[in-house]
Amino acid sequence: MNREHLRQYARALVCRGLNIKKGQKIYLECPVEGAELASLIVEETDKIGGGRVIVRFKSDMTENALLRAGYAENDEAEDEMMNSLAREGAAFLRIETVELGNDESISPELVGRKARALREQRVRFQKISGGVQACIADLPTRSWADAVYPELPEEERLERLWADVFTCTRSDQPDSVAAWDRYIEATGKRKELLDKKGFVKLRYVAPGTDLVMELHKNGRWQGGCMKLKDGTVYVPNIPTEEIFHAPTCDSAEGTVSSTMPLNVQGSLIKGMRLEFSRGRVVSFDADEGREVLSELLKTDDGAACLGEVALIAQDSPMASMQRIFYSSLYDENASCHMAIGLAAGPKPPTDEEMRKEKLNISAIHVDFMVGSDELSVYGDAGDGVWQPILEKGLWSQEYLA
Secondary structure, eight states, X not given: OOHHHHHHHHHHIIIIIIOOOTTOOEEEEEEGGGHHHHHHHHHHHHXXXXXXXXXXXXXXXXHHHHHHTTOOSOOHHHHHHHHHHHHTTOEEEEEEOOOOSOOTTSOHHHHHHHHHHHHHHHHHHHHHHTSOOEEEEEOOOHHHHHHHOTTSOHHHHHHHXXXXXXXXXXXXXXXXXXXXXXXXXXXXXXXXHHHHHTOOEEEEEETTEEEEEEBOTTOOOEESBEEOTTOOEEOSBSSOOOEEEOBXXXXXXXXXXXXXXXXXXXXXXXXXXXXXXXTEEEEEEOSBOHHHHHHHHTSSGGGGBEEEEEEOOTTSHHHHTTXXXXXXXXXXXXXXXXXXXXXXSSOOSSHHHHHHTTOOOOSOEEEEEOOOTTOEEEEEOSXXXXXEEEETTEEOGGGOO
């Protein structure tokens, strides 16, 4: 692993993932394997005058043992600590490992409960804080590398995964922060063009997919970065390549097929197929992990509705690698995707207002990949004419940077 690139990764997370303010604390969830990265995050935070970094190290092995013991919900003491930090306005940085394989000792019902509890915890953190920077990133591990690069000699796999992660997160560049600034600027121009188009509907078309949905009329195209009410700009996912919008929760009609495996708390769903009517999933199937998908869709009333539709060209850095990473964070940035569950992007402060605006409400937000070299996406500005946005996986001419 290149140590200078690791420091650039830490810089990117602190300075652009969170864009920490003077004196602002960070609540950091980090795998035990990421101790070196966590120490660099502390150092980079201190360099720019940020506050204390409160680190909670986690272990997949321990988390699975807790699940097998039936502890799917959050502990009250942990919740209170997080609530206290939220009241102080601490930023939230979550670094995850990628766990693979369906553990038969852990039921799909427990997996679903755990996913719901984590989502509720993080949504509550944002509500209590009034809205703070929150960023998610992944940490390479040997087991993840073994799954992504089985064709390489065992001793080369982890080094290769680190190299790809550094490339995807722009941490292999001399100044990762400047690299992220260039990306944010270019993405901003594409979002402005999409907003000017005034699309009211989108249509996704590919083998196994023909889905139409309406876009939230008060929404704007998001992606690249987010902005707090005080003007603070931050990047909620590192890496990210997406431009996304929230659909109305009652509008999706048609069918959609996933093009990459979906990893839900270590359980894989492959070959997922969903049929929507009046915004809801009315039938579903999967080649693998159907029970996990079933539990996911039953999480709550909004879990069977769309909360996000996203656009990504097949020539993005991750798509160009032609590699399945088994991580939603990485695979969604190599592919157009959608999400079931909570509406993406800025939202009204109350559930009542969200319902009035037909924005989906749920305790979960789960992205699944639908992009491919055969996917085309069209927009309708209200005149019934479908204008191309992506054609065969690539931006149509007027959207090229």
